[in-house]
Amino acid sequence: MTAxxxxxxxxxxxxxxxxxxxxxxxAPRDTAEASAxxxxxxxxxxxxxxxxTKLDWGPPxxxxxxxxxxxxxxxxxxxAAGDLITIVRAGTPLGSLDLGEQLLALDGPAGATVGxxxxxxxxxxxxxxxxxxxxLLIGITVVRADGKVAKAGGKVVKNVAxxxxxxxxxxxxxxxxxxxxxxxxxxxxxQHALFVRAVAPPAEAARIRAAxxxxxxxxxxxxxxELAVLIEGTPDGVRERADxxxxxxxxxxxxxxxxxxxxxxxxPGGIGVKxxxxxxxxxxxxxxxxxxxxxxxxxxxYAAAAGITEVERLRAACVRLGGHAVVLxxxxxxxxxxxxxGPTPGLPLMRRIKDQFDPGHRFAPGRFVGxx
Amino acid sequence: xxxGLAERLRRELGPGRVITxxxxxxxxxxxxxxxxxxxxxxxxxxxxxxxVAATVRACAEAGVPFVARGSGTGLSGGALPHAxxxxxxxxxMRDILDISPADERAVVQxxxxxxxxxxxxxxxxxxxxxxxxxxxxxxxxxNVAENSGGAHCLKxxxxxxxxxxxxxxxxxxxxxxxxxxxxxxPGYDLIGAFVGSEGTLxxxxxxxxxxxxxxETVRTLLxxxxxxxxxxxxxxxxxxxxxxxxxxxxxxxxxIEAAEAAVACGYPPGAGAVLIVELDGxxxxxxxxxxxxxxxxxxxxxxxxxxxxxxxxxxLFWKGRKSAFAxxxxxSPDYIVQDGVIPRTALPEVLRRIDELAxxxxxxxxxxxxxxxxxxxxxxxxxxxxxxxxxxxxxTSGAIIDLCIEYGGSxxxxxxxxxxxxxxxxxxxxxxxxxxxxxxRCAFDPAGLANPGKIYPTPxxxxxxxxxxxxxxxxxxxxAEVF
Ligand SMILES: Cc1cc2nc3c(=O)[nH]c(=O)nc-3n(C[C@H](O)[C@H](O)[C@H](O)COP(=O)(O)OP(=O)(O)OC[C@H]3O[C@@H](n4cnc5c(N)ncnc54)[C@H](O)[C@@H]3O)c2cc1C
Numbered sequence: 001m002t003a004x005x006x007x008x009x010x011x012x013x014x015x016x017x018x019x020x021x022x023x024x025x026x027a028p029r030d031t032a033e034a035s036a037x038x039x040x041x042x043x044x045x046x047x048x049x050x051x052x053t054k055l056d057w058g059p060p061x062x063x064x065x066x067x068x069x070x071x072x073x074x075x076x077x078x079x080a081a082g083d084l085i086t087i088v089r090a091g092t093p094l095g096s097l098d099l100g101e102q103l104l105a106l107d108g109p110a111g112a113t114v115g116x117x118x119x120x121x122x123x124x125x126x127x128x129x130x131x132x133x134x135x136l137l138i139g140i141t142v143v144r145a146d147g148k149v150a151k152a153g154g155k156v157v158k159n160v161a162x163x164x165x166x167x168x169x170x171x172x173x174x175x176x177x178x179x180x181x182x183x184x185x186x187x188x189x190x191q192h193a194l195f196v197r198a199v200a201p202p203a204e205a206a207r208i209r210a211a212x213x214x215x216x217x218x219x220x221x222x223x224x225x226e227l228a229v230l231i232e233g234t235p236d237g238v239r240e241r242a243d244x245x246x247x248x249x250x251x252x253x254x255x256x257x258x259x260x261x262x263x264x265x266x267x268p269g270g271i272g273v274k275x276x277x278x279x280x281x282x283x284x285x286x287x288x289x290x291x292x293x294x295x296x297x298x299x300x301x302y303a304a305a306a307g308i309t310e311v312e313r314l315r316a317a318c319v320r321l322g323g324h325a326v327v328l329x330x331x332x333x334x335x336x337x338x339x340x341x342g343p344t345p346g347l348p349l350m351r352r353i354k355d356q357f358d359p360g361h362r363f364a365p366g367r368f369v370g371x372x
Numbered sequence: 373x374x375x376g377l378a379e380r381l382r383r384e385l386g387p388g389r390v391i392t393x394x395x396x397x398x399x400x401x402x403x404x405x406x407x408x409x410x411x412x413x414x415x416x417x418x419x420x421x422x423x424v425a426a427t428v429r430a431c432a433e434a435g436v437p438f439v440a441r442g443s444g445t446g447l448s449g450g451a452l453p454h455a456x457x458x459x460x461x462x463x464x465m466r467d468i469l470d471i472s473p474a475d476e477r478a479v480v481q482x483x484x485x486x487x488x489x490x491x492x493x494x495x496x497x498x499x500x501x502x503x504x505x506x507x508x509x510x511x512x513x514x515n516v517a518e519n520s521g522g523a524h525c526l527k528x529x530x531x532x533x534x535x536x537x538x539x540x541x542x543x544x545x546x547x548x549x550x551x552x553x554x555x556x557x558p559g560y561d562l563i564g565a566f567v568g569s570e571g572t573l574x575x576x577x578x579x580x581x582x583x584x585x586x587x588e589t590v591r592t593l594l595x596x597x598x599x600x601x602x603x604x605x606x607x608x609x610x611x612x613x614x615x616x617x618x619x620x621x622x623x624x625x626x627x628i629e630a631a632e633a634a635v636a637c638g639y640p641p642g643a644g645a646v647l648i649v650e651l652d653g654x655x656x657x658x659x660x661x662x663x664x665x666x667x668x669x670x671x672x673x674x675x676x677x678x679x680x681x682x683x684x685x686x687x688l689f690w691k692g693r694k695s696a697f698a699x700x701x702x703x704s705p706d707y708i709v710q711d712g713v714i715p716r717t718a719l720p721e722v723l724r725r726i727d728e729l730a731x732x733x734x735x736x737x738x739x740x741x742x743x744x745x746x747x748x749x750x751x752x753x754x755x756x757x758x759x760x761x762x763x764x765x766x767x768t769s770g771a772i773i774d775l776c777i778e779y780g781g782s783x784x785x786x787x788x789x790x791x792x793x794x795x796x797x798x799x800x801x802x803x804x805x806x807x808x809x810x811x812x813r814c815a816f817d818p819a820g821l822a823n824p825g826k827i828y829p830t831p832x833x834x835x836x837x838x839x840x841x842x843x844x845x846x847x848x849x850x851x852a853e854v855f
Binding site: 080081082083084085101121131132134135142144148149150151152154155156157158159160161162163164165167168170171172176187188189191206209210212213214233234236237240241274276277278279280298299300318321322323324326341342343344345346347348349350352353355356357368369370 | 474518519521525530532533542548549550553554555558561562564565568585586587588608611612615616653654656657659660713714716745746747780783784786788789797800801802804805808812813816827834
């Protein structure tokens with residue numbers, strides 16, 4: 001067993017998660033080192049940190065001994081262009097990926113790491129066409145609470161051998177283990193893209209679907225009353241489809257997205273809420289008292305809430321419509337009295353999963369649903 | 373024990389639901405992988421979630437294993453019964469509960485046949501995208517359990533990409549609803565974990581799926597090549613050009629011969645390989661890309677290209693492909709359907725090596741596959757009446773799987789591990805990988821009663837927990853977490 005002080009350093013002033021200071025920080029350089037680290041520190045509680053773009057998401061940890069920083073677990077392991085796949089280390093920033101004529105279709109801040117994006121399962125406008133993290137991730141390498149290294153999936157897109165643990169780790173908020181490598185399916189970079197923009201009610205999204213123009217994204221912003229559609233493909237095809245849609249919606253065509261496109265509607269330090277509802281309920285949600293922004297094509301939207309009353313109102317609306325509202329981020333005073341995750345069907349099963357994968361509850365205790 | 377269980381189930385489920393007659397039970401002795409046979413101790417023909425739950429609860433209390441079965445078309449022995457267990461047949465739960473174009477969702481019972489759902493949604497302009505070749509007979513519940521794919525999953529993804537809600541009877545007999553019409557329910561992605569778990573995490577009793585808008589245009593071509601190398605090169609060229617076809621399917625000379633004999637699909641005579649390439653989407657896109665695909669096929673050596681003039685010609689192209697497994701029965705008394713995956717770029721090399729394997733083992737191999745995503749279905753032909761041929765076919769089939777692993781692929785792309793391939797799992801995954809996967813199983817089914825013996829060659833004992841258990845424990849004041 002490697003000595004603890006060779007693997008870690010004392011925490012500094014910035015090594016804080018949700019107001020909870022850590023004692024130690026480690027930045028392993030590869031999966032083997034991460035494995036040794038986790039094996040050697042089994043009685044320490046851990047929060048995993050990527051670029052830190054979403055470290056204020058979720059409730060604060062109940063306890064925090066060690067921050068595992070993934071910054072040195074970076075770089076592309078493989079990019080097989082002919083097979084449309086890539087294997088990337090978890091600490092790699094999304095924005096640093098150079099895949100040539102190909103595209104890893106994850107929307108997210110450029111600084112966000114691949115691992116952080118998988119762990120929080122963030123998605124943006126293009127999910128409508130390309131799918132979300134769960135749809136693009138084809139293989140995963142993780143280090144468990146006891147330091148053992150496990151792989152699931154693989155590097156081929158089609159594969160049903162064994163349980164697809166990548167799905168379980170997607171959106172697990174670092175509560176099941178350390179993700180060190182991810183394999184993704186890629187898409188060809190579209191030759192051309194245009195935006196069709198209109199001031200139009202969200203209900204128009206239904207007409208866009210009926211028009212069979214196969215949009216990449218359909219976004220609404222209830223504050224401005226705008227609706228914008230991204231169309232990708234061949235230059236001629238895109239132009240023709242955009243013209244058709246522009247006529248249908250009485251809209252403008254632009255090669256630029258609106259300013260609000262894919263941007264979080266909340267200010268830093270504010271309350272940010274993720275909403276998901278059935279597609280038919282998007283207009284109802286958008287007509288409510290709270291401004292919402294997001295996809296009328298997938299039913300995943302976001303809102304800035306002014307306070308607890310607004311959060312509860314939004315959550316009640318989503319639940320009534322058959323969906324969910326999760327508070328992603330909130331200032332400490334709000335966070336302390338708010339149920340950030342909301343009602344969670346299947347919670348008993350989730351607790352059992354946590355107990356199996358992390359029997360000592362060392363990974364991000366308290367950060368996840370139901371206090372997991 | 374089984375007698376007591378049968379009595380309890382008869383009482384709880386009412387008449388006609390419980391089968392104990394050995395002759396009747398034989399109907400269920402195998403799935404599509406007919407050489408594995410086990411007669412179950414008992415079968416239940418469930419008609420509702422409540423009946424499935426009552427059955428599973430009774431099994432849990434008696435410590436009796438249970439196996440779910442949909443249409444029984446699986447090709448890996450997934451629905452192979454347990455000799456001392458209960459077979460829960462969901463085939464009679466076949467109501468489409470709701471079709472909502474406005475939500476782009478349908479809610480179905482698990483016994484609903486895949487193609488029926490598409491038929492029911494087409495009038496509204498939608499279809500259910502995952503389209504296994506068995507779609508006329510396989511059930512959505514079986515699709516969920518196997519994470520089934522189809523020719524068009526190259527563009528549209530597999531079952532898991534289309535399921536947004538599940539009602540599941542977990543192995544303790546309780547009913548849990550996961551997800552629904554909206555995406556991203558909070559917490560772990562239990563739907564993602566359940567889909568593809570081959571009946572080892574419980575029984576799906578209701579499924580909410582995405583409906584996909586029918587494309588404005590579909591265009592299909594059939595390209596004939598002198599050999600598989602050229603067809604493989606054409607496939608790579610299409611992908612390299614940035615085209616994402618709805619499907620690219622390949623058949624080699626032997627597979628073509630079989631298909632012609634069976635369904636007279638009219639593929640160009642003398643072809644050493646054919647490709648079926650289908651593009652769909654907005655007319656404006658498809659037109660430009662289709663011309664490009666034609667040019668790429670020609671550039672790779674296609675000597676004849678037929679373009680489907682209408683739906684009936686398209687159906688004929690597909691008929692040859694979709695009937696290929698059964699068609700092989702026309703040219704060989706017995707055959708093994710293999711299912712493996714390789715990185716697409718390794719296609720020509722792997723096909724050459726499969727050819728070498730066949731020659732050296734003295735068997736014939738017909739190749740039918742989803743070329744776009746490297747999913748091979750080599751059909752190993754043999755005659756069981758000839759002593760030693762079955763063994764040589766089995767050896768060849770196993771060696772093909774080793775090839776798939778050697779090239780970084782998978783031992784199964786869509787048919788599942790089941791009973792048939794559990795023995796290959798340790799070749800693809802290490803002990804720790806398999807151990808970690810089974811942690812999930814332990815969370816759902818600590819007693820190991822749900823479809824035991826499938827997927828994993830060595831079951832994990834769920835009681836043992838590695839490592840020390842101290843770190844976060846003190847913080848669990850509420851006592852909700854049990855260790
Ligand atoms: C000619 C032919 C062509 C095929 N082509 C394809 C193809 O292109 N792509 C493809 O992916 N597969 C294909 N298959 C395989 C097979 O059709 C699929 O695996 C299908 O999904 C099985 O469905 P089923 O209803 O027959 O399931 P079954 O065979 O009855 O069961 C399969 C597995 O699912 C489990 N199961 C069934 N119902 C439930 C439930 N309600 N809840 C939990 N578990 C359940 C069973 O325990 C078993 O492990 C083909 C098979 C044949 C015979």
